[in-house]
Amino acid sequence: MEWIITEKNQLASQDVDRQGIKMLIGNGYFGYRGTLEEFTRKEKTASIVAGLYDQVGDQWREPVNFPNGGFVQVFVDGEALHALHSRVREHEQSVDMFRAVHLRRTVFETAKGNLITISARRFASLARLHLLCEEFTVTANVPCEAEIITGIDGDVWDINGPHLTQLQVDHEEGILTVSALTHESARPLAVAECVVPHSADTLLREEILPQAATGSIYRRLRVTLSPQGFTFYKYAALHSDQGSPEPLADSQQTCREAMRVGFPALLQEHEALWQKRWQTCDIQIEGDATAQEALRFSMYQLLAIVPAHTEAASIPARGISGQMYKGAIFWDTEIFMLPFFTHAFPEMARNLLLYRYHTLEGARRKASELGYRGAFYAWESQDSGDDACTYFNVTDVFTNRPMRTYFRDKQVHISADIPYAFWQYYTATGDESIWRDGGAEVVFECARFFLSYVYYNPDKRRYEILDVTGPDEYHERVHNNAFTNRLIAHTFDIC
Amino acid sequence: MEWIITEKNQLASQDVDRQGIKMLIGNGYFGYRGTLEEFTRKEKTASIVAGLYDQVGDQWREPVNFPNGGFVQVFVDGEALHALHSRVREHEQSVDMFRAVHLRRTVFETAKGNLITISARRFASLARLHLLCEEFTVTANVPCEAEIITGIDGDVWDINGPHLTQLQVDHEEGILTVSALTHESARPLAVAECVVPHSADTLLREEILPQAATGSIYRRLRVTLSPQGFTFYKYAALHSDQGSPEPLADSQQTCREAMRVGFPALLQEHEALWQKRWQTCDIQIEGDATAQEALRFSMYQLLAIVPAHTEAASIPARGISGQMYKGAIFWDTEIFMLPFFTHAFPEMARNLLLYRYHTLEGARRKASELGYRGAFYAWESQDSGDDACTYFNVTDVFTNRPMRTYFRDKQVHISADIPYAFWQYYTATGDESIWRDGGAEVVFECARFFLSYVYYNPDKRRYEILDVTGPDEYHERVHNNAFTNRLIAHTFDIC
Incomplete structure (x- = not known):
């Protein structure tokens, strides 16, 4: 049990900030806050790439928050299912520190009384540093139609922003992209996203929704929910000019590779690397589960935020969890x-x-x-x-x-x-x-x-x-x- | 004209602080604020002896404000004539810097419509450093009865006081006294006061009013006012253990000598010493009366507050005008x-x-x-x-x-x-x-x-x-x- 930190709570807005940091996932190249998939700038979603800073005017210089490739919002009967605002029967959020995987499970009750369960897993791949992987499952206790909006949310939370200019949204062969330049030094960055249904024989009814004004681009999936559930995988790739000659093309390429490898293998290679880390550093404490959890949590956080891939960055005071303390x-x-x-x-x-x-x-x-x-x-x-x-x-x-x-x-x-x-x-x-x-x-x-x-x-x-x-x-x-x-x-x- | 600084104003309470300092008289041993004779602690009367400090508890240590031997309050038909609170027809206050004499003249209108004029002169004798001399004249446009309360007001203004303990009031052969010990070091000090009518043949109808609770002692004079006016002289002596082995006896002695010498001769010896000072230092500026006045005012203030009699004191930031800046x-x-x-x-x-x-x-x-x-x-x-x-x-x-x-x-x-x-x-x-x-x-x-x-x-x-x-x-x-x-x-x- 000491490998999994869990919060079972009726989520209140004051919990969101804390869990955003506590439930962080990261691979040292980027960190992704412990927010939920339906969250937006209001709930301080952030995907922060280590060592990339930007300054607007004479405001504080701070890390760039990338467009959010992890966004998913489910609608049932036109009602957005949101852990803060909807009727929630059960809610649980956790991080499996051994595997460095974020998990959430929420049971919503719709206006009609239907029970909709959202389960999701995600990780910042330690094997592929630019890649965020999500597995997303929606289940209904009685069959019903649902709409899922997912894609890249470019309307990001900033403390001293906005940091992105010339936002471009595009899509090609099912891969959505948002590319932009930073404000101060016009450094290029891009986020690409793609979605793959769990069952190879599921045909996605998909409609692309570009939203140029906010630098966002979404896809609308229309699905029929059932007790068997509907599962899809979602990959998001974050690239900047740090090691990527062409961030946009590289982000598309990262997505294509992820689709080729597939979620189970991606998870496996990720877990294997984390397992190796724990083999090196884990310390077992007998008779004090709290101390055991605290120790592992400290090591987990340090390992999630250490830029092991580069000498050009180090660990900020708040890790790569956002723009606090200017990164x-x-x-x-x-x-x-x-x-x-x-x-x-x-x-x-x-x-x-x-x-x-x-x-x-x-x-x-x-x-x-x-x-x-x-x-x-x-x-x-x-x-x-x-x-x-x-x-x-x-x-x-x-x-x-x-x-x-x-x-x-x-x-x-x-x-x-x-x-x-x-x-x-x-x-x-x-x-x-x-x-x-x-x-x-x-x-x-x-x-x-x-x-x-x-x-x-x-x-x-x-x-x-x-x-x-x-x-x-x-x-x-x-x-x-x-x-x-x-x-x-x-x-x-x-x- | 450049020797006399004058304020002709319908006195408002905000003028009182400023004039208290601007119209100061002093002889280096003590300073007496430029307040009016009827003023009390409310209007910040103060007689400050150079170099005598006292501290109460952990409050700021500051100069001791002596009981006020210059107090005079005139009542006509039971009405106290007060420059701030009564109906005032004319008011003028000045300092003759050449002579180092404070002057005031106020015309009051009583409830009955009588006009009462109070004129007073005072100086801190440069020839007798412990001595304050006052000449006080009351005139009425129509004959009327008046009461004059004069003596020593022990209820003094303090910023971090009270500094006086064991206040004793007494009177002997027409000389009123207040003696006390300072709080911190039990240093003895005393103020004596006596009053002499201008006309040797005037018999004062006098009643002594000791007020032990406030360390005050007054005399009540009942006089008939007329257009010819009633004038009396008043001497107050301030002694502490600085150079006075017995402050109380010494203060009585100072009063007796003042009575013996008389006001005109006291004024003359005082003026002569100031005249000598001005002969040494006066600078005449032609064509700029304002500069002339400002220059003389600066020198006047410096000479009024310099402790020329001792090496044991120097000039405080606010001179000897009170307890500001701790003296x-x-x-x-x-x-x-x-x-x-x-x-x-x-x-x-x-x-x-x-x-x-x-x-x-x-x-x-x-x-x-x-x-x-x-x-x-x-x-x-x-x-x-x-x-x-x-x-x-x-x-x-x-x-x-x-x-x-x-x-x-x-x-x-x-x-x-x-x-x-x-x-x-x-x-x-x-x-x-x-x-x-x-x-x-x-x-x-x-x-x-x-x-x-x-x-x-x-x-x-x-x-x-x-x-x-x-x-x-x-x-x-x-x-x-x-x-x-x-x-x-x-x-x-x-x-």
């Missing part, structure tokens, strides 16, 4: 998350560390901007390593005025936390290549930063680290913070 | 006020400077408390030199919460401003004795403070002054503030 990578990754990877998945730890090497230029710019040498790593790091945090990063809750914060310019310990993490990795793995491949440059640049930051106190005959914010982040501008001083000394020791 | 001496005195004295009245400048020598121990305590050597002078200095400013000195106007301010601990420039002022005095006067008499110790102790405060920046190969609030007082915790750095270098230069 930024904080020092928390090195201090709190990295030890798990260093000890269980050193190759992933290596990627996470080298993200800091690839963003060294941003850290150099930040140091230089503040009049220092070397590298001062960002508090909120995105793709370039420049600090996404502003000097007035929050609004005073009492006065509603922008408030000067020191997260950006005074947390110098960040440039010591990163060398510390490199050193931890090195001592745990013995991997000397990490230094050659960028680690040495990172550590030396951090040390150079501190050489230009320290002061000598001639009266006390010692060096001091002044005017910093320590890791508690709320005692601002203190002198000689213990954590900071110790970690900086450690940075010099590594050198 | 504290700020660096403003050395930087903005002292140059006038240095150039026009060097002996007064010398006193003001030596106040810093006499409060050096407080500055040493402050430096030591913050972990430094030498002397870090107070932002808000009172009698001991300890800083009256707290770390949470103000309340946020939006949230009503105490607000961390850096006035106390980050304005290190204060310990450079004071050496600067000593140096200015020395170069202007050539008075080398100032160093021997304390100046050298002050400057060296300030330099020692900075030696323990500076940091060496090994990267930039220079010393820096970090984490200060400069003289604008609102850019908090900055590094290498230009004013601060320059003045500190100057402190070292003086050494």
Whole structure:
């Protein structure tokens, strides 16, 4: 039982945010929030690709939320079946952490008193990083006609959007597509979607519904429901210019391959990879089911959001569950998350560390901007390593005025936390290549930063680290913070 | 005309605060606010003795407001004549800056339609520092009976009081007295008052009204008013243990001497001393009466509040006009006020400077408390030199919460401003004795403070002054503030 986390509840809107994060699925390339298939921007659906950011005007720069290829809405007698707004007899939502599969089952009662059951499974394929797979089943206690609207919902939730421009909807050989450019850098991205009935002999009565205004395109399926149920598979492919020369064509290709392989085999290859992960890292706790579940949940989340495929991204504070915290990578990754990877998945730890090497230029710019040498790593790091945090990063809750914060310019310990993490990795793995491949440059640049930051106190005959914010982040501008001083000394020791 | 500042107005309550300060009289030992004779705590009457402070509980420590020996209230037909509340036909209030005399003239119309004119003059004797002298005349357009209540009003205005305990009221040979102890240190103080009719042959019909509960004692005079007018003189003496072994007896003695000398001679000796001051410092501006008045007003105020009689006090931010700003001496005195004295009245400048020598121990305590050597002078200095400013000195106007301010601990420039002022005095006067008499110790102790405060920046190969609030007082915790750095270098230069 400790592999499956379940919420059985009459869903209320305040549950939706929490379950969106708790029930997340992800393969490190993209994350898909734990929302239900009929949900839209109102319920904060999101499919977030790691490392792709966009800024609109002078709003906060944040991850791009892709058009939602997982959308399915069932209508019976013209009534939309929605877990929040319809009459719900039973509802259950869960994540099978062992398989990294999201499940939901909801029994609706229609106005006529018919019972309609929706069951769905989905996963973010670990074998095919661009692919979201869904299995969707609708059952009725008495035969009835239903309409299913499914496809790609381009009207996405954004905190500081909209991020997509020049949205194009299209369809070709049964594959729906939405393609777009990001706002800031006109980076191309595309989502493709296709649907396959479970029974090969079922002929789908399908009508395509393009909705250019919202960048959406749907298909309407007319089906007759029965106690035997109607099942279909749905594949959505998310591509951007990260590794995809032609995102649109690549997304279509991903869909075609998914159809060719088929859901059972796709699930099997996905499960096999996750099983391998768990064989490496699972820890069994006897006699404390809660601790067992909590431990597995922590590892599940870390593994769902770690960008194991690239050195160009790391783990943001809120993972890849949305745009909160600007999708930024904080020092928390090195201090709190990295030890798990260093000890269980050193190759992933290596990627996470080298993200800091690839963003060294941003850290150099930040140091230089503040009049220092070397590298001062960002508090909120995105793709370039420049600090996404502003000097007035929050609004005073009492006065509603922008408030000067020191997260950006005074947390110098960040440039010591990163060398510390490199050193931890090195001592745990013995991997000397990490230094050659960028680690040495990172550590030396951090040390150079501190050489230009320290002061000598001639009266006390010692060096001091002044005017910093320590890791508690709320005692601002203190002198000689213990954590900071110790970690900086450690940075010099590594050198 | 440029010697007299006048306000002719139908007095409104919002004028009272402003005129209380603008029309102040003072002789450096005590200040008496520019309120009217019938005013009470409601209108913020105050007689403040320089350098006498008191603290109640953990409220702000502030100057003691003495019982008001200047109080006079006229009643006609049972109606109290009050410039704010009665029917006023004409009203004029002024200060003759040349003579340092406060004047008022008010024509009241009673309910019966009689016109009663009150004219009064008063001064804080520069020849007898404990003495307040008043001349008070009441005239009626038609003969009528009046009652005059005059004496000592012990029910004083306090911001963080009450400061007086064990109030004792008494009278002996026509001299009324109120004596008391301060709250914090039980320092004795006393106010004595006596009244003398203008015509030696007038027999006062007088009744004594002690009011122990408020620490007040009055006399009721019954007089017949006429167009010829009724005039009396009133003397009030303020003594504390500063230079008075027995404040109560000394205050009685001061009154007796005043009666013996008489008002005309008292005024003459007072005027003569002020005339001498003006001969030294007056500057005449031709063709700009406003500038002339403003210049004389500034000098008048400085001369009214300078404690020329002692090295134990200096000039508070609001002079001796009340308890605002805790009656504290700020660096403003050395930087903005002292140059006038240095150039026009060097002996007064010398006193003001030596106040810093006499409060050096407080500055040493402050430096030591913050972990430094030498002397870090107070932002808000009172009698001991300890800083009256707290770390949470103000309340946020939006949230009503105490607000961390850096006035106390980050304005290190204060310990450079004071050496600067000593140096200015020395170069202007050539008075080398100032160093021997304390100046050298002050400057060296300030330099020692900075030696323990500076940091060496090994990267930039220079010393820096970090984490200060400069003289604008609102850019908090900055590094290498230009004013601060320059003045500190100057402190070292003086050494």
